[in-house]
Amino acid sequence: MGKKLKVGKTRKDKFYHLAKETGYRSRSSFKLIQLNRKFQFLQKARALVDLCAAPGGWLQVASKFMPVSSLIIGVDLVPIKPIPNVVTLQEDITTEKCRQSLRKELQTWKVDVVLNDGAPNVGANWQHDAFSQAHLTLMALKLACEFLTKGGTFVTKVFRSKDYQPLLWIFQQFFKKVQATKPQASRNESAEIFVICQGFVAPDKIDSKFFDPKYAFKEVEVQAKTVKELIPVKKPKAEGYTDGDLTLYHSFMVTDFLKAENPVDFLGKASELLLLYCACTSHTSDGVRTCCSMNLLLNWRSKLRRYLAKKLKDEAKQLDQEISSDEEGSNSEEEAGKKEDEEEGGEDNEEEEMVKKLAELKAEEVAELKRKKRKLLKEQRKQRERVELKMDLPGVSIASTEDSSLFSLVSIKKKKVLVDISKGDMKAADTLVDEDDDFHLSDEDGDDADKMSLASDLDDEDLEEVERRQKELEKKLSLYVFLLLGKGKKRKAEEDIKEEEEQQEAALPEEEKAGPSLEAAEESDSDSDDSSDDETILSPEGLALGTQIATSKKRARDLVDSSFHRFATSDEPWEVPEWFLDDERKHRKRPVPVTKEMVEEYKQKWKEINSRPIKRVAEAKARKKRRTLKKMEQAKKKAEAVVNTVDISEREKMAQLKSIYKKAGLGKEKREVTYVVSKKGAGKKVRRPPGVKGVFKVVDGRMKKDLRGMQRKEQRAKGGKGKRGKGRQAKGGKGVKSGKGRK
Numbered sequence: 229m230g231k232k233l234k235v236g237k238t239r240k241d242k243f244y245h246l247a248k249e250t251g252y253r254s255r256s257s258f259k260l261i262q263l264n265r266k267f268q269f270l271q272k273a274r275a276l277v278d279l280c281a282a283p284g285g286w287l288q289v290a291s292k293f294m295p296v297s298s299l300i301i302g303v304d305l306v307p308i309k310p311i312p313n314v315v316t317l318q319e320d321i322t323t324e325k326c327r328q329s330l331r332k333e334l335q336t337w338k339v340d341v342v343l344n345d346g347a348p349n350v351g352a353n354w355q356h357d358a359f360s361q362a363h364l365t366l367m368a369l370k371l372a373c374e375f376l377t378k379g380g381t382f383v384t385k386v387f388r389s390k391d392y393q394p395l396l397w398i399f400q401q402f403f404k405k406v407q408a409t410k411p412q413a414s415r416n417e418s419a420e421i422f423v424i425c426q427g428f429v430a431p432d433k434i435d436s437k438f439f440d441p442k443y444a445f446k447e448v449e450v451q452a453k454t455v456k457e458l459i460p461v462k463k464p465k466a467e468g469y470t471d472g473d474l475t476l477y478h479s480f481m482v483t484d485f486l487k488a489e490n491p492v493d494f495l496g497k498a499s500e501l502l503l504l505y506c507a508c509t510s511h512t513s514d515g516v517r518t519c520c521s522m523n524l525l526l527n528w529r530s531k532l533r534r535y536l537a538k539k540l541k542d543e544a545k546q547l548d549q550e551i552s553s554d555e556e557g558s559n560s561e562e563e564a565g566k567k568e569d570e571e572e573g574g575e576d577n578e579e580e581e582m583v584k585k586l587a588e589l590k591a592e593e594v595a596e597l598k599r600k601k602r603k604l605l606k607e608q609r610k611q612r613e614r615v616e617l618k619m620d621l622p623g624v625s626i627a628s629t630e631d632s633s634l635f636s637l638v639s640i641k642k643k644k645v646l647v648d649i650s651k652g653d654m655k656a657a658d659t660l661v662d663e664d665d666d667f668h669l670s671d672e673d674g675d676d677a678d679k680m681s682l683a684s685d686l687d688d689e690d691l692e693e694v695e696r697r698q699k700e701l702e703k704k705l706s707l708y709v710f711l712l713l714g715k716g717k718k719r720k721a722e723e724d725i726k727e728e729e730e731q732q733e734a735a736l737p738e739e740e741k742a743g744p745s746l747e748a749a750e751e752s753d754s755d756s757d758d759s760s761d762d763e764t765i766l767s768p769e770g771l772a773l774g775t776q777i778a779t780s781k782k783r784a785r786d787l788v789d790s791s792f793h794r795f796a797t798s799d800e801p802w803e804v805p806e807w808f809l810d811d812e813r814k815h816r817k818r819p820v821p822v823t824k825e826m827v828e829e830y831k832q833k834w835k836e837i838n839s840r841p842i843k844r845v846a847e848a849k850a851r852k853k854r855r856t857l858k859k860m861e862q863a864k865k866k867a868e869a870v871v872n873t874v875d876i877s878e879r880e881k882m883a884q885l886k887s888i889y890k891k892a893g894l895g896k897e898k899r900e901v902t903y904v905v906s907k908k909g910a911g912k913k914v915r916r917p918p919g920v921k922g923v924f925k926v927v928d929g930r931m932k933k934d935l936r937g938m939q940r941k942e943q944r945a946k947g948g949k950g951k952r953g954k955g956r957q958a959k960g961g962k963g964v965k966s967g968k969g970r971k
């Protein structure tokens with residue numbers, strides 16, 4: 229079970245922790261700090277009484293912010309742990325005894341500040357608790373009024389309850405300035421608020437009723453008038469008016485207009501601009517003068533509105549008359565006359581009617597918009613449903629006239645174009661694809677499509693016709709797809725089309741032989757396909773291709789382009805020898821636009837990079853070089869000194885120079901020594917082994933440790949069993965000898 233989170237008052241917030249860290253006895257210390265920061269009452273105070281002060285947080289703050297050696301007295305029901313330079317009393321602030329104790333402490337002194345952070349024991353019920361709190365505050369005020377000096381400050385906690393306002397009113401009777409605030413350290417969920425009463429008026433005589441809850445608070449049943457009742461009730465202020473201004477007509481001086489930050493707003497408020505002598509310049513034309521009287525403008529506006537409304541009405545009436553005279557002839561004249569009378573009489577309502585009309589128009593407009601929106605949403609929903617049922621492709625509707633054409637391919641009517649495509653004429657393919665905007669129907673075809681989409685409205689005969697045409701179109705589509713797929717079927721279709729074309733041509737009269745008609749093309753298409761049924765059924769591959777063709781113009785063009793390849797020429801897969809394929813794989817690469825020389829150059833660069841020593845090695849080498857140079861410098865100096873010495877012989881000089889250079893490591897280069905392993909052992913004279921050049925050194929094949937072990941063994945063997953102890957001793961005591969021997 230996790231720990232239950234503390235909420236509200238029980239929560240340990242940042243001020244709690246801050247108080248712990250800074251050594252204040254309570255988190256409320258920060259409330260006083262914040263209040264003092266705002267109202268600065270502690271700095272000037274020389275004497276202070278803190279009522280309800282335990283555990284003493286406020287007292288700590290007071291002693292910190294008040295001048296040194298100030299008088300600070302803390303009172304509480306419970307004892308307060310001693311605080312340096314603070315007097316503490318354990319008293320109930322509501323009692324006479326407390327008052328006397330304070331008097332005793334203060335003698336004739338008056339205090340500059342009285343604080344009250346009192347919180348009575350609560351928990352009975354809200355009403356009772358609120359009253360106890362208000363009562364405690366009232367008692368604190370009573371003490372404050374007794375002990376405060378003139379101009380002094382009373383800082384008190386008040387709970388926001390129904391007694392809050394009466395309390396404020398009472399405070400106002402004794403202090404010049406009463407301000408309520410809630411410091412940041414006071415929890416938001418707490419109903420407490422702090423009232424800072426400044427400038428104690430110190431009246432000569434105070435009516436004791438002020439501190440009597442019977443009079444002070446409303447809810448207490450009393451025969452006498454409550455304090456609240458004594459407060460004169462002000463008439464509620466009229467809203468929307470600035471103070472003391474109850475008119476709607478405002479005159480302003482023209483200079484105010486000139487000074488205004490926002491002239492447009494200013495004019496909105498002004499009813500009249502008063503022109504002064506200073507404004508009577510040549511810039512102030514008669515027109516401007518007229519405009520200065522806003523009333524004139526307003527009158528003009530009303531008149532103009534009436535005039536325009538009337539004009540509109542007249543026009544409408546004239547139009548009505550013209551129509552009715554056409555329809556009804558002379559009879560309507562009387563009615564029109566009546567209407568005229570009515571309109572004359574209702575001139576006052578003209579404006580109203582116009583507004584009404586405008587509202588109607590607006591309503592109609594809105595309704596129209598809503599209708600359109602609803603229609604659009606309905607269409608979108610239908611389209612979604614179709615897509616879900618796999619009736620449509622996303623973004624493509626087969627329901628609309630436009631979309632039905634996408635799959636119909638009715639536009640592929642020109643057999644000649646198809647034949648041209650099959651022959652490889654890409655221009656013809658382009659014409660086919662471009663024609664009538666991405667396979668959309670021509671006007672004529674559009675009619676056909678309409679017929680198809682409206683199939684449900686047709687009779688049986690028409691339906692048959694539509695079905696027949698649809699079949700034809702499907703066949704054309706399949707033919708087209710086969711053309712794209714190649715696989716030899718293209719050739720067959722081509723042959724069929726050609727054959728039929730010839731037949732048709734032969735049957736046609738002379739004048740029509742120039743070019744096949746659209747119908748003839750259609751006929752021949754359907755016939756040719758009928759000859760082989762299996763070719764008319766589209767495979768899934770074909771359907772997929774068809775979809776792509778229908779949805780994208782570019783895709784269709786690309787497919788036509790890609791249909792021309794080596795496998796398109798034959799039914800059989802094109803057999804090629806393996807060597808040819810190998811060769812293809814090897815050489816069928818796109819040449820890279822770089823020369824051999826360039827490649828070689830970069831190869832060389834890579835080599836250089838790879839042969840470079842790694843950074844750390846290079847650094848070590850550089851260090852070594854620097855050291856050598858330094859040594860050389862030093863050796864040179866020493867050598868010069870030796871050479872310049874006069875009191876030594878040349879031979880001596882040479883010897884010294886040699887030793888200097890040797891020490892500097894600049895003598896002879898280190899000889900390369902070849903190590904030769906010999907069974908005879910290290911240091912023994914052996915003949916130069918073949919292939920070894922220069923200096924060579926003979927070493928034993930065994931490791932040093934092995935060698936020592938062997939030597940010890942030999943020694944032991946020499947000494948025999950009886951001498952074992954001696955031998956051991958020799959290891960320690962006669963080690964020098966053996967060591968020497970080993971050396």
Ligand SMILES: C[S@@+](CC[C@H](N)C(=O)[O-])C[C@H]1O[C@@H](n2cnc3c(N)ncnc32)[C@H](O)[C@@H]1O
Nearest residue numbers: 254280282283284285286304305320321345347
């Ligand atoms: C919130 S604490 C005061 C904290 C104090 N300001 C501080 O900073 O440490 C409220 C105090 O009011 C005291 N109190 C309540 N009723 C009182 C009374 N009638 N007379 C004296 N003290 C009273 C309580 O004993 C309690 O210590």
